[in-house]
Structures are given as structure tokens and as C-alpha cells.
Amino acid sequence: MAVRTADRAQPGPIPPSSLDPAALLRIGVADHLTRTAGPCHRPLRLAKTVLAIDHGNGQLRALTTQVVHARCGNRRESRCPSCARLYKYDTYNLIAAGLRGGKQTPDTVSAHPRLFVTLTAPSLGPVHLGPAKNGQLRPCHPRRKGQGPDCRTWHRADDRLIGTPLDPESYDYAGHVLFNALAGKLWSRFTIDLRRHLAQAAGLPRDRLAQEGTLSYAKVAEYQTRGIVHYHAVIRLDGPDGPGSPPPGWATTELLEDAVRHAASTAVVTTPEVSSVPSRALRFGAQIDIKALETDPLSGPGRVLTETAVARYIAKYAAKSTETTGIELRPLVCHTCHGTGTSHAELTTGESITRFCDTCHGHGRDHAAWTELDGPGVTAHARTLIETCWRLGALPGLDALRLRAWAHLLGFRGHTSTRSRRYSTTLAALRAERTEYQAALNAESTPADLGEKTTLLVNTWRYLGRAEIGSEQCGSPPTPAIHAGGPR
Structure with missing residues (x-):
């Protein structure tokens, strides 16, 4: 089973549809930015299966399987x-x-x-x-005068x-x-x-x-x-x-x-x-x-x-x-009850009962996430803010704010x-431009023995998990120079 990644060491072919000089310039900048960013630290492992089926008789002509590493796409610098x-x-x-x-x-x-x-x-x-x-x-x-704190x-x-x-x-x-x-x-x-x-x-x-x-x-x-x-x-x-x-x-x-x-x-x-x-x-x-x-x-x-x-x-x-x-914490709520501490069960009689959550036993907390609050990097001020989110999130009049669900972000949701809609381009358009170029780099060539009769390719994808890559393997990505025209 071959393993391929989106970050290639050598440049690939330029897509035939990108012969316009302006498009070539944009593609070159996108390729350079991807390389200077370095490899993803927490890529997604995806299994790709390609079925080549003869259109005339439905016969399976070829079967190829790969493991592809896709970027995690996390915007947080501390994560990736x-x-x-x-x-x-x-x-x-x-x-x-x-x-x-x-x-x-x-x-x-x-x-x-x-x-x-x-x-x-x-x-x-x-x-x-x-x-x-x-x-x-x-x-x-x-303190200049009167009462008050002094430092x-x-x-x-x-x-x-x-x-x-x-x-x-x-x-x-x-x-x-x-x-x-x-x-x-x-x-x-x-x-x-x-x-x-x-x-x-x-x-x-x-x-x-x-x-x-x-x-x-x-x-x-x-x-x-x-x-x-x-x-x-x-x-x-x-x-x-x-x-x-x-x-x-x-x-x-x-x-x-x-x-x-x-x-x-x-x-x-x-x-x-x-x-x-x-x-x-x-x-x-x-x-x-x-x-x-x-x-x-x-x-x-x-x-x-x-x-x-x-x-x-x-x-x-x-x-x-x-x-x-x-x-920087992960969500603190129980993933089963989402912080409510309760779950609903259907009886054989058709009635519904409310009981304590089997995962958190009624307190609504993710135990592993809350143990991180005892770490040396969490100040008393930060812990008090999180506990305030948790306390206020239980009040009936404030439940719409979902303070417990966003306690790890100190309440900001x-x-x-x-x-605004008309400001400029979109992140989706910028990513699509880069993805189109990378897809051309990683395009599969048609197997030589398939012949002209093969017209149907069926691609299936399966999520395999994350491939954790340490910073010592990735290295520190170089910092690109930014001038009046943007990153170079």
C-alpha cells in the first residue's frame, strides 16, 4: 500500500488550464506558500480506493489502494x-x-x-x-492616594x-x-x-x-x-x-x-x-x-x-x-451529555425517564480535560474564569449562552x-485555488494496461485516524518575507 502526502519535494506539472501568466503567478505563489509553511503536524490519514470498471461489460479492470495524508486545517498555532x-x-x-x-x-x-x-x-x-x-x-x-490595591x-x-x-x-x-x-x-x-x-x-x-x-x-x-x-x-x-x-x-x-x-x-x-x-x-x-x-x-x-x-x-x-x-484547553464538557449531567432513556412501556449521565455521573465534566486545570501553566485567575463559566452556565436564565460548552475559551463563543459579505474574496476561494494546484501535482496517471475502454473510475475514501508527527520531525518552517505585494 503506497503512502503519498500533499507536500511534495519536487514541483509537479503545471495544469494545462493554467497557461495564463496571471494564473501561473498565482499558482507559483500558492506552491511557495505551501512549501514555506512546512508539513502538517497532525495530518489526517485517509484510505483511497480507486476502482477502474470497464464500461462495456462491467468488468473490474484495476483496483488501487493508497493512504493519503491530508492537512488537519487547524488555525491554532499551538496545535499545528x-x-x-x-x-x-x-x-x-x-x-x-x-x-x-x-x-x-x-x-x-x-x-x-x-x-x-x-x-x-x-x-x-x-x-x-x-x-x-x-x-x-x-x-x-x-497607589497614589486613598485606598486601593498597590503594586x-x-x-x-x-x-x-x-x-x-x-x-x-x-x-x-x-x-x-x-x-x-x-x-x-x-x-x-x-x-x-x-x-x-x-x-x-x-x-x-x-x-x-x-x-x-x-x-x-x-x-x-x-x-x-x-x-x-x-x-x-x-x-x-x-x-x-x-x-x-x-x-x-x-x-x-x-x-x-x-x-x-x-x-x-x-x-x-x-x-x-x-x-x-x-x-x-x-x-x-x-x-x-x-x-x-x-x-x-x-x-x-x-x-x-x-x-x-x-x-x-x-x-x-x-x-x-x-x-x-x-x-489553551480542550472543551471541558462531557461528550455524552454536553455538560448537562443528565441523559434520557426510553422504557419498554414507551415512557421517557431522565437520569444521571453514565459517563460523567451527573457533574457534566470531562474528567481528563479538567485534570489539565491542575497543571503548572494554569493561573488562579484563569481557573477562576473557567469556574465562573461553569457556575453561570448552570443558571436557567443564562443557559442560552452555553457558558459551560465554551468554558475552555473563557466564555467567548x-x-x-x-x-462582511462584500469586503473582498473568501477563504474558501483562496483554499480552492491552492487545492486545485495541489490536485494537479498529485493527479493519478491512468494505468497503461487499462486501454481506451475503461471509462468509469470510482473513488472511495475511508478515515483511518490522525498521524501524529512531532515537531522534531517537521522542523520549524521558514518565515517568508512579506512585502507590499504580499507574502513571497
């Missing part, structure tokens, strides 16, 4: 650095296409009003501070105290978890308010805004060190037909910035009210960073970002998860990277 690197490449191209064109997106989008926006989470209590953005050490939280330590970047509360007793853990759980809904509320304010600023009724212009965005959720998410987003204002149409005359960068700032301050989501957890209004934090994207670097010193820098920044966080908080 190779697939995560490919995911970052795709995200980079998706973001860059929406900023400067390409990938079926007109290059005229570079002249549309565009902003790079960071929406932070609210303060839920003082936490230990690390070095500044420039790497300069700074005092943590010296005069100059924490280094690897200090595990960074991001943990100075006073865990007064820290709002319930608000922390609920903000993560409702962050996606808060973003949705933000986009609604943003469109309303744009219509108001343009002097248009709300229902006429779509006839004048459309709002496009691409965003990524990043976990702060304290374990709460905030958003980085590219927001663009197009014409009524999307990126291919010019924006209306009233659409300026200044107007878009004012609308974003207003929507970020007014967007609010109210949490459900339960007996032990009062309802609260969740908003974005006061620290809102808005920077313009302009082609002229002199138009706004200190406030203008390049398209490449923004695409790099968003792609970097697209492959990350909770590892920035010092932990949204997609890490999302975009």
Missing part, C-alpha cells in the same frame, strides 16, 4: 504551526485584497474611506501591568502576574465572562448603530443608506492577557454596489471616523437577569483607537497606517487563541475572524 501559517497567509491576502484590490476585488478600493479600528473591553478591576508597547518596563500600579513591581514580559487582578476578591469575574459571551452580539449592535449614524450624518433616512453606500469590514478577535477579547477591524465605506462602485460624495474618512467613535460609545447589550446575577449593560471600553488608512503618508503624521502593516497585524492574531492568557 504549519496549517496555522497557511491560515495566516490566507487571512493576510483576504485583508490586503480589501485594502488595495486583487483577488477579484477592484483596486479602486484603495481610494475609499478606510479605517483601522480597535475596540477594547471595559475595565472590570485593576490588573497587573507588563511592559509598555515599546518594551519599556514601567511600574505596575503604585510597585516592574513586571517583565514573562511575568505570569501580568493580566491577573490586583484584588481578586473585588474583580468582576461574572462581568468578565458575560462580556466574552456577548462580545459578538455587542459587535453586531455596533454595526447597527454605525449605519444609523452614517445615515444621520449624511442626512438620509435609515432605509435609504443602502441605496447610497455600503459598509464593509473585516475583523479579528484578540484575547488580552487578562483573558478578555477585544476587536481589531478594518472598516471601509463603498458605493451602493460594493467595492466595485465609488462611495457617495458625502462619504469621507472624517465622517466615517466620527460615526465609528459615536457607535462605539453608544453600542450596548443587556445581559439576562437571573436570581443570583443581576442584569447589567455591557459596552466597549473607553480606549478606542481609530487610525486612517491613506495612500499619502504625509496626510496625518502618527495616525496613518500602511495597508501591509494592517493586513499583517490582523493575520497575526487570526491564528491565536487563549494561549496569550497562558492557557464567536468566530475569531469574520468579514
Whole structure:
């Protein structure tokens, strides 16, 4: 039984349908990106069986069997650095296409009003501070006057105290978890308010805004060190037909910035009210960073970002998860009862009874996953967040948030990277282009002894499991250079 993988050492034939120079360039870039990413660390083992059947008499002419290794496709860098690197490449191209064109997106989008926006989470209590953005050490939280927590330590970047509360007793853990759980809904509320304010600023009724212009965005959720998410987003204002149409005359960068700032301050989501957890209004934090994207670097010193820098920044966080908080866990709920602790059984009489789950014995936990919380890498702060998710997830009024199912992500249940429909290309289109090329490299040649009568090939696939490959076998993939035109 032959074993073949998708990562070949030598280049294969160029598909006959790809003789166009632009297509050849795209295929060459896709091949180079796949090679620089390195082999998958956790590939899927698939058994492929090919039946060659004579169309005239139904006779079996040939039978071939192979074991094919397919990429796992995991976006998390801690799980598979190779697939995560490919995911970052795709995200980079998706973001860059929406900023400067390409990938079926007109290059005229570079002249549309565009902003790079960071929406932070609210303060839920003082936490230990690390070095500044420039790497300069700074005092943590010296008490200046009155009462309150005090920390005069100059924490280094690897200090595990960074991001943990100075006073865990007064820290709002319930608000922390609920903000993560409702962050996606808060973003949705933000986009609604943003469109309303744009219509108001343009002097248009709300229902006429779509006839004048459309709002496009691409965003990524990043976990702060304290374990709460905030958003980085590219927001663009197009014409009524999307990126291919010019924006209306009233659409300026200044107007878009004012609308974003207003929507970020007014967007609010109210949490459900339960007996032990009062309802609260969740908003974005006061620290809102808005920077313009302009082609002229002199138009706004200190406030203008390049398209490449923004695409790099968003792609970097697209492959990350909770590892920035010092932990990365698998789902903690029982796979049988999904965290409820109960199961339903049908009696011979036709009646249904509810009983304790046979797997978790009623507590709803995956025992093996919960033992990982006792490891040295899990801080008391992270464990308290997980336990808060578990406690709140059992309350009847909060069951719709599925906090137990998402406790391993500290309550956050949204997609890490999302975009509006008309922003640019899609990840599926980028992957299809790469898959088409790899399929041509790995195409099976027709056996010589089959003759012209064989016209029917039947392929069957069977999943065999994962082929665990250690990092010592894969090696560290090289880092490609990224310039103004994308990865090279």
C-alpha cells in the first residue's frame, strides 16, 4: 500500500488550464506558500480506493489502494504551526485584497474611506501591568492616594502576574465572562448603530443608506492577557454596489471616523437577569483607537497606517487563541451529555425517564480535560474564569449562552475572524485555488494496461485516524518575507 502526502519535494506539472501568466503567478505563489509553511503536524490519514470498471461489460479492470495524508486545517498555532501559517497567509491576502484590490476585488478600493479600528473591553478591576508597547518596563500600579490595591513591581514580559487582578476578591469575574459571551452580539449592535449614524450624518433616512453606500469590514478577535477579547477591524465605506462602485460624495474618512467613535460609545447589550446575577449593560471600553488608512503618508503624521502593516497585524492574531492568557484547553464538557449531567432513556412501556449521565455521573465534566486545570501553566485567575463559566452556565436564565460548552475559551463563543459579505474574496476561494494546484501535482496517471475502454473510475475514501508527527520531525518552517505585494 503506497503512502503519498500533499507536500511534495519536487514541483509537479503545471495544469494545462493554467497557461495564463496571471494564473501561473498565482499558482507559483500558492506552491511557495505551501512549501514555506512546512508539513502538517497532525495530518489526517485517509484510505483511497480507486476502482477502474470497464464500461462495456462491467468488468473490474484495476483496483488501487493508497493512504493519503491530508492537512488537519487547524488555525491554532499551538496545535499545528504549519496549517496555522497557511491560515495566516490566507487571512493576510483576504485583508490586503480589501485594502488595495486583487483577488477579484477592484483596486479602486484603495481610494475609499478606510479605517483601522480597535475596540477594547471595559475595565472590570485593576490588573497587573507588563511592559509598555515599546518594551519599556514601567511600574505596575503604585497607589497614589486613598485606598486601593498597590503594586510597585516592574513586571517583565514573562511575568505570569501580568493580566491577573490586583484584588481578586473585588474583580468582576461574572462581568468578565458575560462580556466574552456577548462580545459578538455587542459587535453586531455596533454595526447597527454605525449605519444609523452614517445615515444621520449624511442626512438620509435609515432605509435609504443602502441605496447610497455600503459598509464593509473585516475583523479579528484578540484575547488580552487578562483573558478578555477585544476587536481589531478594518472598516471601509463603498458605493451602493460594493467595492466595485465609488462611495457617495458625502462619504469621507472624517465622517466615517466620527460615526465609528459615536457607535462605539453608544453600542450596548443587556445581559439576562437571573436570581443570583443581576442584569447589567455591557459596552466597549473607553480606549478606542481609530487610525486612517491613506495612500499619502504625509496626510496625518502618527495616525496613518500602511495597508501591509494592517493586513499583517490582523493575520497575526487570526491564528491565536487563549494561549496569550497562558492557557489553551480542550472543551471541558462531557461528550455524552454536553455538560448537562443528565441523559434520557426510553422504557419498554414507551415512557421517557431522565437520569444521571453514565459517563460523567451527573457533574457534566470531562474528567481528563479538567485534570489539565491542575497543571503548572494554569493561573488562579484563569481557573477562576473557567469556574465562573461553569457556575453561570448552570443558571436557567443564562443557559442560552452555553457558558459551560465554551468554558475552555473563557466564555467567548464567536468566530475569531469574520468579514462582511462584500469586503473582498473568501477563504474558501483562496483554499480552492491552492487545492486545485495541489490536485494537479498529485493527479493519478491512468494505468497503461487499462486501454481506451475503461471509462468509469470510482473513488472511495475511508478515515483511518490522525498521524501524529512531532515537531522534531517537521522542523520549524521558514518565515517568508512579506512585502507590499504580499507574502513571497
